[in-house]
Structure formats: structure tokens, C-alpha cells
Amino acid sequence: MSRSLITQPCPHLLVRGARVVDPGLGIDQTLDVLIENGVIKQVAPHIQAPYHFEMIPAAELVLTPGWFDMHVHFREPGREDEETVLTGCAAALAGGFTGVCPMPNTSPATDKAEIVKAIIAQGRQTMVDVHPIAAATKGREGKEPTEIAELVDAGAVAFSDDGCSVRTAELVRRVMEYAGMYQKPLIEHAEDESLSLKGAMNEGVIATRLGLPGMPAIAEDIIVARDLLVAEYTGGRLHIAHLSSRRAVELVRWGKSRGIAVTAEVTPHHFTLNHEAVIGFATNTKMNPPLRSPEDVEAVIAGLQDNTIDVIATDHAPHSAEEKNVEYAAAPFGIIGLETAMGLIISRLVLTKKLSLSQAVEKVTVAPRRILNLPQAEIKVGQPANLTLFSLEKKWLVDKSKFYSKSRNTPFDGWQLAGKVFGVYHKGQWWANPDF
Amino acid sequence: MIVSKHLLGLAGVRREEISIILQTAQFFKEVLNRPIPKVPTLRGKTIVNLFFENSTRTRISFELAEKRLSADSVSFSTTGSSVAKGETLLDTVRNLEAMKIDMVVIRHSASGAPHFLATLIDAGVINAGDGRHEHPTQALLDMMTLLDKFGTLEGLKVAIVGDIAHSRVARSNIHGLRTMGAKVALCGPATLLPREPREAFGNDIEIFTNVDDAIRWADALNVLRLQLERQAGGLLPSIREYANYFGITRRRLEAAKRDLVIMHPGPINRGVELESELADSEFSVILDQVTNGVAVRMAVLYLKSGGDLEVANGAG
Numbered sequence: 001m002s003r004s005l006i007t008q009p010c011p012h013l014l015v016r017g018a019r020v021v022d023p024g025l026g027i028d029q030t031l032d033v034l035i036e037n038g039v040i041k042q043v044a045p046h047i048q049a050p051y052h053f054e055m056i057p058a059a060e061l062v063l064t065p066g067w068f069d070m071h072v073h074f075r076e077p078g079r080e081d082e083e084t085v086l087t088g089c090a091a092a093l094a095g096g097f098t099g100v101c102p103m104p105n106t107s108p109a110t111d112k113a114e115i116v117k118a119i120i121a122q123g124r125q126t127m128v129d130v131h132p133i134a135a136a137t138k139g140r141e142g143k144e145p146t147e148i149a150e151l152v153d154a155g156a157v158a159f160s161d162d163g164c165s166v167r168t169a170e171l172v173r174r175v176m177e178y179a180g181m182y183q184k185p186l187i188e189h190a191e192d193e194s195l196s197l198k199g200a201m202n203e204g205v206i207a208t209r210l211g212l213p214g215m216p217a218i219a220e221d222i223i224v225a226r227d228l229l230v231a232e233y234t235g236g237r238l239h240i241a242h243l244s245s246r247r248a249v250e251l252v253r254w255g256k257s258r259g260i261a262v263t264a265e266v267t268p269h270h271f272t273l274n275h276e277a278v279i280g281f282a283t284n285t286k287m288n289p290p291l292r293s294p295e296d297v298e299a300v301i302a303g304l305q306d307n308t309i310d311v312i313a314t315d316h317a318p319h320s321a322e323e324k325n326v327e328y329a330a331a332p333f334g335i336i337g338l339e340t341a342m343g344l345i346i347s348r349l350v351l352t353k354k355l356s357l358s359q360a361v362e363k364v365t366v367a368p369r370r371i372l373n374l375p376q377a378e379i380k381v382g383q384p385a386n387l388t389l390f391s392l393e394k395k396w397l398v399d400k401s402k403f404y405s406k407s408r409n410t411p412f413d414g415w416q417l418a419g420k421v422f423g424v425y426h427k428g429q430w431w432a433n434p435d436f
Numbered sequence: 437m438i439v440s441k442h443l444l445g446l447a448g449v450r451r452e453e454i455s456i457i458l459q460t461a462q463f464f465k466e467v468l469n470r471p472i473p474k475v476p477t478l479r480g481k482t483i484v485n486l487f488f489e490n491s492t493r494t495r496i497s498f499e500l501a502e503k504r505l506s507a508d509s510v511s512f513s514t515t516g517s518s519v520a521k522g523e524t525l526l527d528t529v530r531n532l533e534a535m536k537i538d539m540v541v542i543r544h545s546a547s548g549a550p551h552f553l554a555t556l557i558d559a560g561v562i563n564a565g566d567g568r569h570e571h572p573t574q575a576l577l578d579m580m581t582l583l584d585k586f587g588t589l590e591g592l593k594v595a596i597v598g599d600i601a602h603s604r605v606a607r608s609n610i611h612g613l614r615t616m617g618a619k620v621a622l623c624g625p626a627t628l629l630p631r632e633p634r635e636a637f638g639n640d641i642e643i644f645t646n647v648d649d650a651i652r653w654a655d656a657l658n659v660l661r662l663q664l665e666r667q668a669g670g671l672l673p674s675i676r677e678y679a680n681y682f683g684i685t686r687r688r689l690e691a692a693k694r695d696l697v698i699m700h701p702g703p704i705n706r707g708v709e710l711e712s713e714l715a716d717s718e719f720s721v722i723l724d725q726v727t728n729g730v731a732v733r734m735a736v737l738y739l740k741s742g743g744d745l746e747v748a749n750g751a752g
Contacts (some may be wrong), residue, residue: 201548209447210608211547211569216631281548298613325526327546327569 002406003012005090007127010430011037013050018058018389022065022379023362031391033063035385038428043381052428060178061422064361065377066098066386069338070133070368071162071187071241071265071313074100076122077115078107083318083406085122085130088338091316091405093431094336096388096421097367098377099129104140105163111135111146113154120155127426131157131374136175136186142167145175154180157372160187162241172227176236180407183235183373185263190223190248191215191289200273202290204298210278212328214292217245224248231262239371240264242315244289246299249337263371266300268337268344269411273297277411283324283331284411287317301354310367312360318407328381336405340412346392346419357392369428387425394420394436402435441560443736444550445570446611454560454616457512458580458669460634460651461612461728468504477738483539485511487564488525491543492724493702494564494574498541501733506523525549526556533557543567560740568602574701575608577732578617582656585697590617595642595650598660598709599628599686605701609658623650625682627671638750648681648691656697659684662709675708685711689719697721 013035015409020031020043032047033040049055074088075081083091085102092100103120104110110119116132125132134156138144140163148159159179165188166172175186196219203206203214224240228251231238240252243264255262269287274294277285285291301307324331343366349355355363369376377386398411423432439453448456467475483502486496495511502509512532530542539560542550542564547567581591586592594597594613600606600622613620614637616645621642622633634641644650653659666672689696698710698719704714 203631205632205635208630208632209607211604212566212632213568280553294552322524325524327544327549327552329524329546 002090003402003404005093005431007429007431009428010054010425012053012267013425013430014047014053014055015058015063015389016055018061018063019093020063020360020379021361024065024366024376024378025380027119027379028113028358030114035425038044040379040381040383040385043379048317051387053192056389056423060393061389061391062357063379063389065365065388066424066426067096067312067342067364067388068099068368069097069316069341069364070101070311070372072100072102072316073105073334074102074390075220075318076106076119078226080284081406084318085119085345086126087406088122088139088316089126089130091127091199091336091403093126093424094404094433095336096342096390096404096424098127098386098388098424099131099374100131101131101157101372103133103160103162104135109140109204111140113147113150116151116154116156116375118171118328121402127424127431129430131155131372133160133162133187135159136161137171140164142171145171145178146177148175149182149234151310152184156183156184156189157374158239160189160241162187164193165189165191165317169226169230172230173234176231176234176238180236184370185238185239187241188223188227189241190220190243192222195222199290200286201278202292204275204293205276206275210281212278215288217296218246220245220289221251222246224251228260228262228324228356231255231316232258232260235261237261242257242267242270242289243303243309244270244292244296245301246296249299249303249308253303256308263310264303265306265313266304266309268341268348269335271297271300271304272348273411281328282411283326283328285334286331286333287335288333291374304349304363310363310371312341312363313368314338318405319409323407324409328350329422331405335409335411336403336407338358339403339405340391340398340417341397342421343396343398343417343419344412347417350392351418366385385425389424391416391422391424396420442550442554443562443572443740444554445563446572446575446608446615447570449611449615451615454576454579454612454703457576457732457735457739458583459474460739461576461580461731464734464738465728465731468727474504474506476506476652477743478502478741481507481538481741482536483507483509483541483737484737485509486529486542487511487513488538488542488544489565491565493729494543497726497729498564500730500732501737504730505734505737507737525552529557533559536740539737560742564735565604567604569604570608571604572612573607573729573733573736575612576736577690577725577729578609578658578699579612580728580732581699581721582697584654584724584728585660585721590615592618593621593622593653593655594618594658595621595654595656596658596660597623597682598648598651599662600624600633601628601630601668602663603660607658610641614638621650621653625678626674628666647684648688649727651688651692654696655693656699657684658699659704659710661701662705664705681706683709683711684714686714686717699725702726
């Protein structure tokens, strides 16, 4: 059973002496931030707060705009035993995220305005902004586009058949053209299933040793190449979800150099683990796209460094223990990620100096909101306070029994990470992490 | 010396351990030739044979090995079992374990299924073939057969011919033979060779896509069974073409070494991967493999249940 998360109204707050990092505004300095009635009132080196303000001494902490995960799976409707919008939002908040985008591969698929509205309504009960991504095609069947205009009106921020690619180039074209009228991107799960369908892990040396059927990286590359050409032709906006291969990074880099409106994301597990993690057949290493080779991991990190990859997103994919506790081939793809993302980003990218703190924060705050045309959560006077407060240095042990998610399918249980959420402020409320 | 109570595969198994298993198997082979081919070695031990995939010779070979060692054994196959009603592998085995068993012999279509079990139950787990991953007792009996013929595996050239990509026999043989100092070649059409074989198994592995080259190179051919459904999967243009270009025939053996040995894990598609007449010829050691299979499985069950070689030699 998941833990419940206690938030409290906190209209007036002074965050004192935090390292304020707002990549959108180019800020990285020690500042005080004063919040009044949920709105940022003052940002300055030394602020005297009125006596009735709560005060957080934050000298050892980093304050950034609220983190945003543009790729999660909340399983509602359909598999509420694995995650609901409410438990997913609790996991998001515990991971430092104030905004999330649930993907449409629910059951039924999120392909109708009513479902989009229902997901948003659930999210309104929480401190987290929930912006659903709607299916690109009806039932995600790859036959006809969804009612895109109506879905946009209902609140869908992008379109995707995530879980699989939009089936044909023709449909990619039509969805890009139609969604383009509303400045909404197509988010593509890049996988040519004719090459990957029966696979269980990355095709290559480890799959050969383990005798597991392979999913070759070119299955991803071919769809990225196809969609880049369609995006160039239509002028549509393309966002590549959970990019994982070296060649796909090169293709996106090429696309950007040609001025194609393409962006891309990578998950923490794809920059942290490679296919050697599958040795031993632990099913929490089974994900789609699969964990790739060490060379692919290096290329993905290089893509983050030169901003070919704009966003870090978790692809939080809850599965029940019963479904994962089976032989490898029978297990479903996916792991949860909301509550380990910050620790992995800080430990694997920031503290190792692969990315600057500002660059890493950009990829979980500014970039996803920009790609989805959502208002930025800026640390600026007059803006609603939407903030994540965390420690860079604090070490902690990942303990899946303490997760707020309903599911426990993580390969990182027992890992020691640095980078831990202290608290989150949003919608005039404060959540303090009891495990800090 | 025997480090694990499980035998999940031959990858990572040390030369000393393989040698002890093969020596012990020689002892048990002698037992099998006695008037009463039975020893009380595993009396009181309970072994369950779980066959989630069709098997005739491996299952019977294990059952015979268990009976020859005086173990109590029960066999289970998916037909008529609760698996057919949707019970998971985990539940099935937990139930069996609750019945207090000492060892599980498992055959399963999923690579890694024995590893999955070994993390969850206390009983020893013997892999009798998992998906396309490993089939360690088959490789051990193949090595025993080669030892019988050549006296050593050191420097011996063994070509594995056929569908390497989907073969658990090939994987276990590659690991075992290389550990024991043999040279290994893989031969088959490119669609049936695995990705990055040298990176996966060792840079010294020879790769042939022309079967005549493999035959000229080899001291022994281990001819794999061709799964006929590979054609439907688009991996082969036709069975006829495979037989013509990759089948082992007497005419092709004209270029072979005089004392070449032909092995096959069975069952044979006669006339496809192996000419029917050759399977029964002077080159063939296929029936020796079957005999050795019982001895090897006796050795594995005995050693993995805690026995050691000295006691084995004194047993009976």
C-alpha cells in the first residue's frame, strides 16, 4: 500500500538563504524568496519578513522552479491497482515534481475529451499540475487520428500513441498537420515493431549471451529518421520520447541543425544503466526502449550536454509485483521513476560534473514547459510560487517500501544516491518531506 | 569444490568444477554397466522434474539418473497441470517446495526461468534447458562424449553447425568447450548466427557461413536441430535450400579429417541438417551421447546435492 502524503496550506513563507537556480531567468545565486498569498512578493539577498510568515532556513538547500515530468503513466483509467492519478501525484510531489503529463496508454486509451477532463479533475485535488497527453490515434490503434481539436479544448497538451509508434508515416503527417493548428507537438515513442516486436532487451552482446530475444537500436533510429523527415515536410512539431540510442541522438542533432522543430527527452534509467544490468534476469531491468549499450549511454549523456536532448523525463511506469515477479520474457516493460529521478540526476549528472546544476534544472523545469507551451514557473516577483527545494549533497538510501507510488518496480532499491527533496511549494501549499 | 548448489548454466563455471563433474560422470557410467545399475547415493532426497516445455530424451534421462541414484522423484509437465489453468511459475514452484523437496530440474521456454526460481526457493535448481539461453547438462554430455573419443578437450576443434542464434545447446557448449581449452567455431546462415558472437563469447571463436569450410576446420561437428518454423519466421528461404547448403552429407565429408566425429543433440530432422545415413554411420557418436547423458546427470545431481568425488568413488 502506498503512503499518504500530507500537505498544508501555507500562504505566507520566507525561504531564507537558498541557492536559487532559475535557468529561464539566468539566476544562480544565494537569495531569500518571500511568498505572500501564494505569490512571489520579493526576491533579494536579505529580506525581513513580517512576524506571521513561516520561515525556512535554507542555507544548505537549492531552490528551483517546480520540477516538471512530461512523461508519466498513472494507469487511470483501467489499472488503478497499479497507480491512480492521486497516488501518482503523491509520488510526483515526493520526487520534487509540481507538474506531470500522464500518457494516454490507459485502458481505455485517453482518446476522448471526457477522459482528459476526468484526469485533470483528479489532479486538481492535489498540489500537482496534471496535463494529460491524449492519444494521437483512436484507441491508439494507428488507424484514424483522434478528435484533436476537442481534446485540446479539454486540456490535452500534446498527442502520442506512447507504448508504440504512430503506425504509418501518413498518420504521422496528418496528426502533425492537424495538431500543428493548435501548436501541439506529436510525442513519438520511436519503435519500428517489425524489428523489435518479440524482443525482451537490447539486441547485442548481452542478449546474445543471455539468449534473450533482442530489440535492435535501429528499430528506434528508423522511426526517428522517418518522423524527422515528416516533421520537416509538414513543419510540424516533433518530440522524441525516451530516446536511448546513439544513432537516434545523432539524428536529432542533425534535425536540429536543419532547423526541424524537434525536441527530445531521455529517462534517468537510460543515462544511468546499460544492458549489462540485465545479467541475472531481474525483471526491473526490462523496459522499452531497452537499456542499451555503454556506447549508447555515453552518446545520450553527450546529447544532454550539448542540448540535443532537451528534457529529462521519467517514463514512470508502475506495474504490480505479481506482473513483474515472473520469468523475464513474460514480464511487462517499464519501471517507476518519479521518486528516484532527482537522486539519479544529481548523483549521475550534476555531482559528476557532466551537467551544470543549471543545465540539469533546465531539463526538468524550463524545457518541458516550453515544449508544451505551458506557463513557466519562474522565481520572479508577481509569479505564483511554484518551487522545489532540495539538497544536492544529502545522501540517502533508496527504499522502495517508503515510496508514495502504488507500485514498487524499481531497479534502484538499495542504491545510495545524493540529491534529496526537502519540500515543495505550489498552489499556496507546502509539503515537507518527512524522510529528509 | 562445487561452489553452488544450482546448475543454471556453464557461463562462469570454472574448469575444475567441469572436470570434477566429468570425472564423476565416468564413475557413474561404470555404475550403469553393472548388472544392477543402481546406487543408494541420493536415498531420501526428493527431486521434482518440472518440464514446462516438451521434452522426451532430456526428461527421461533425468528421471533415469534420479532412479539410478535411488532418489524419490516426481515429474510434472504442463499438460494437465495447474499451469494450464493460469497458475504462475512462481506459485507452482512455491507449492511444490511446500511439499519439502530438495531439488528442482526445470525445462522452460523462457530464458532465465531457472535463475528466477533460484532466487526464490531454497531447493537446488538444475537447468534442463531455458529458452535459447543454456542447456548445461547437454553440453556436459557432449564434452564427455568428445573426451571418450579424443582423450582431451585441450586444443580440440569443435564446429557447432546450424541455428546458433536460438540454440541453448550452442551457448552451453561454447562456454564449456572454451573453458576446457577447446577451439570453437560457429557455422550457419547469417540469419541464424547471433549478434556480436565474438564480443559475447570470445574473440577466438571462428565464424563460418560456408559449411565446407567448417568441415575442413573441425575435429568434431555438433550439428544442431533446425526448428522448421524458422522458415515461417523469414529466417530461411526454404528448408530445401538449408538442407542443400548447410546440411551435413557424406559427400561433404570427403574434405573432412579422417577421424571426424559427428554429434547431434536430437531429435534429428533426417535429411535436413544431417543426412539420414550419416546419423547411423561410423562418424556418429549420437547414441554414445544419449548414454553419457544419464551418467552426466547422475554426476550433476549427486554433486549438486552435496556429494564430493571421493565419496562418489567409494559409493556403491
